[in-house]
Amino acid sequence: MTNIHSTSTLNWDTVFSIPISEANRIIREHKSSPEKFELHDEDGNDFKGEFKDWQISTGGDGNSIRMHIPIQNFQTFLQEDFIKGGEYGFKSADLTIQVKLNYLPHKKSEKNTVNEKLYVLKIKTTSSIPEDPVLIGVSLKNMEGFFYPKPMNHNIFISPEEILKSIFTNQIIEWLELNLDTFDHTFNVVNLNEYISEDEPWAWCKPSYVDYAYTDVEGDVNKSLLGVLCMTGGRTGGIQQQQKLDAYVIPKGSNAGFLIAQERYLENVLLRTLLMRFKNSKIDDYEIINASGEAGQYQYSLQLKDNRTIPLEKVTGYGGEYTPFLKKLNISLVGDEMRMESYIETPIPTAGVTAWCETIHHYRIILAKNKKGEQTISYEKTKNPTIKKGTDKDGSGIIDIAKILLFIGGAILSFMTAGATSFVVGVIVAILYGGLTMLEKLIETYNFETAPSIDLMLKNTTSQIIWNASKTFKLDYAGLAGPLQLGGKFVI
Numbered sequence: 303m304t305n306i307h308s309t310s311t312l313n314w315d316t317v318f319s320i321p322i323s324e325a326n327r328i329i330r331e332h333k334s335s336p337e338k339f340e341l342h343d344e345d346g347n348d349f350k351g352e353f354k355d356w357q358i359s360t361g362g363d364g365n366s367i368r369m370h371i372p373i374q375n376f377q378t379f380l381q382e383d384f385i386k387g388g389e390y391g392f393k394s395a396d397l398t399i400q401v402k403l404n405y406l407p408h409k410k411s412e413k414n415t416v417n418e419k420l421y422v423l424k425i426k427t428t429s430s431i432p433e434d435p436v437l438i439g440v441s442l443k444n445m446e447g448f449f450y451p452k453p454m455n456h457n458i459f460i461s462p463e464e465i466l467k468s469i470f471t472n473q474i475i476e477w478l479e480l481n482l483d484t485f486d487h488t489f490n491v492v493n494l495n496e497y498i499s500e501d502e503p504w505a506w507c508k509p510s511y512v513d514y515a516y517t518d519v520e521g522d523v524n525k526s527l528l529g530v531l532c533m534t535g536g537r538t539g540g541i542q543q544q545q546k547l548d549a550y551v552i553p554k555g556s557n558a559g560f561l562i563a564q565e566r567y568l569e570n571v572l573l574r575t576l577l578m579r580f581k582n583s584k585i586d587d588y589e590i591i592n593a594s595g596e597a598g599q600y601q602y603s604l605q606l607k608d609n610r611t612i613p614l615e616k617v618t619g620y621g622g623e624y625t626p627f628l629k630k631l632n633i634s635l636v637g638d639e640m641r642m643e644s645y646i647e648t649p650i651p652t653a654g655v656t657a658w659c660e661t662i663h664h665y666r667i668i669l670a671k672n673k674k675g676e677q678t679i680s681y682e683k684t685k686n687p688t689i690k691k692g693t694d695k696d697g698s699g700i701i702d703i704a705k706i707l708l709f710i711g712g713a714i715l716s717f718m719t720a721g722a723t724s725f726v727v728g729v730i731v732a733i734l735y736g737g738l739t740m741l742e743k744l745i746e747t748y749n750f751e752t753a754p755s756i757d758l759m760l761k762n763t764t765s766q767i768i769w770n771a772s773k774t775f776k777l778d779y780a781g782l783a784g785p786l787q788l789g790g791k792f793v794i
Contacts, residue, residue, distance in 0.1 A: 308637050308784045309550040311531075311563040313542045316507060317785075318767045319529030319551040320558045322516075324792075325489065326357045326523065328769070334487030335371075339477045349378035349473050351391075356485055359398060360526050361440075362516045364545040367528075368440065371397040378473060386451045390466055393447025397474060398440040401482070402426045403514055408491065423489040423514055423530070427482045436482060439475040442467050489514075490530055491768045504762035506570035507562060511538040517547035527551060530767050534566065553779045556789030560764050560775075564602040564635050565590060567786050572604055572633055575729050580628060583612045588631075601784070603634035614646070624648050638782045639684055640665045640726065655693045662688040665726045669756075669780035677756045677777050679733055681726050733759060733786075756780075764788065 311317045329335065333355075340350035354372035361368040374394050381387040408420035429436050448463060492512045511533040519525035529547045533539050552559030568590050577583060587610045592602045606612065612628040630645035642663045649656045664687075670680035756777060764775045769792065779789030 307550040307554075309559075309561065309787060310548045311561050311785050312544065312546050312548060313563075314531045314539075315534040315537065315563050315566050316509070316532045316763070317529050317547065317551055317561040318532075318558070318764060318769075319527045319547060319560075320769055321552065322358045322360070322523040322526045322528060324557055324769075325528050326355075328489075329357060329487055330355045332487065334485060336481070336484040339474070339481065341473070341477045341480075346381070347473060347476065349376070349391075349477075351376035351474070358516075358523070358528065360518050360521045360523060361398070362400065363518060364515055365402050366400055367403060367516050368398055368400050371399065373397055373474065376470060376474075378470065380469065388451035390450045390470075392445045392449065392470070395445040395470075396443050397471070398443070399475070399478065400438040400440055401436065403489065405492065405512055405514070419494050421492045421494055421512060423492070424487065425482060425485055435479075437475065437478055439471050442471045442474075489528065489769070492530060492532070493766045493768075506535050506566055507763050508534055509766050510534055510536050513539060513543070513545055515545040515547045517549060519549045525549070532767070535570075550783070551787075553781070553783070553787055553789035556779055557791050558769070558775065558789070560788040560790075561783075562763070562786040564785050565592070567635070568602050568604040568633070571729055571733060576604075576631075576633075580612050580614065582614070583628075587612060603632055605633070606631040617648070622650075622652060624650060635782050635784060637784070638666055640667070640729075640782060657693050658691065660690040667729075667781050667786070669777055679756060679759075679780050681729075764790075 335353055335356040338350070338352050341347045352374045354374065357370045359368045359370035372394070373392075373396070375391075376395070377389060377391040379388070380390050402425075403423050404426040405421040405423055408422045426436055445463075445467065448466075450462065450466065492509055494509050494512060509532040513531045515529050515531055517527050517529075519527065527547050527549070529551060531539075531543065531545070531547075533543065551561060573585065573588055573590075576588065577585065587607060588604060589607050590602055590604050606628065614626040614628055617624045617626060626646050626648040628644065629647055630643070632641075632643045634641050642665070643661070645658065645660045647656050647658045664684040665681050666684045667679060667681055670678055672678045760775060760777070775790050775792060777788055777790040779787070781787055
């Protein structure tokens with residue numbers, strides 16, 4: 303199955319997201335909501351009531367989360383100048399509030415190294431800025447079983463019910479402001495790496511900075527998302543990293559989605575693999591460029607710098623030795639494809655001509671199973687390569703120029719076709735192993751039927767972020783959607 307939508311990390315290195323319906327299921331199963339509330343104080347408050355399960359509702363954005371709080375059996379004793387003293391309340395109603403979350407340091411696990419620390423995502427319960435309160439009351443709706451002492455004075459402009467609804471809301475909000483920490487729910491736990499060695503396998507995808515975001519999608523809790531936003535490899539967030547989520551982080555058919563940004567993928571996987579393939583090149587020969595996308599995100603590609611030429615393996619035959627030169631190379635992630643464009647020239651001094659070959663290859667990354675039935679990552683060609691070849695001018699000086707050109711063209715074509723496949727294999731190996739140790743040997747022996755399971759990758763990517771649902775994230779999708787995209791389900 304291929305994904306029909308491209309997505310974006312919106313300049314974060316990795317994004318891990320679940321639908322609100324899944325987050326709400328976890329809240330219910332963990333029984334995180336307080337059951338009752340009650341307040342009696344010198345300010346005249348004298349009320350109590352009961353809560354049902356709190357749930358995230360639609361309507362939030364970015365760092366603002368809306369919570370739906372069902373309230374039952376609310377009772378309050380009121381003694382106001384403009385209303386009759388006595389007991390007021392309702393049997394049931396739905397309160398909506400707006401809150402924010404924050405990451406708090408958590409006790410260190412025995413499994414954590416000295417450079418790792420756990421952070422938990424919980425509701426923000428304190429604020430020192432009056433303009434940024436911990437919660438805002440949005441509405442009190444669907445009130446049933448409203449009761450009050452009779453008779454009551456009626457205002458021709460405002461009904462008693464509306465006046466009392468405002469009083470009820472203010473009272474409940476006051477209790478929540480004092481007791482918001484009783485909603486004792488951990489949305490997720492992130493393993494932050496305070497120091498990351500560049501030589502460490504998987505260093506490029508381990509979180510070093512974390513934030514969260516909510517996005518509303520069509521006002522639907524099954525489509526709206528809560529996500530973890532991470533910078534990795536020692537990087538921190540900045541002005542380019544906003545608290546936003548793309549609507550298509552989760553691939554169709556999955557209930558969670560994990561993205562690895564194009565830039566990280568190109569720089570830390572593809573570029574390193576290129577160096578193994580083109581041994582006469584160095585990192586400085588390549589560059590990662592970007593062009594702003596429609597939503598302001600970056601779209602990256604990896605290419606050989608202008609005026610750089612990479613000598614390739616010599617071709618021997620027909621009485622001569624010929625050196626092909628890689629003159630142009632561009633690797634881009636377009637939709638669900640990895641597109642590899644190359645241009646190679648081979649001088650033939652005895653003929654006074656230069657043979658050239660231009661190719662475009664298209665590949666797709668897919669989720670597969672090895673012969674043990676374990677999940678692994680593989681690839682497939684999406685279409686036949688586009689091939690153009692020729693010479694810069696008509697040859698002269700030797701009789702066999704046509705045969706030499708045919709030989710050179712065939713050799714270079716074979717090199718690039720096999721090279722493109724070898725490169726993609728190298729990418730897969732780098733993803734599965736997280737580093738470049740023994741990469742060349744692994745490329746030579748790679749066979750997806752015997753390829754390792756994806757467990758090592760999951761341990762170092764998705765398992766750095768634990769949603770409070772399950773420690774097991776079972777993949778059901780892998781592919782390119784701009785970023786590298788993994789989709790899956792939590793196994794309870």
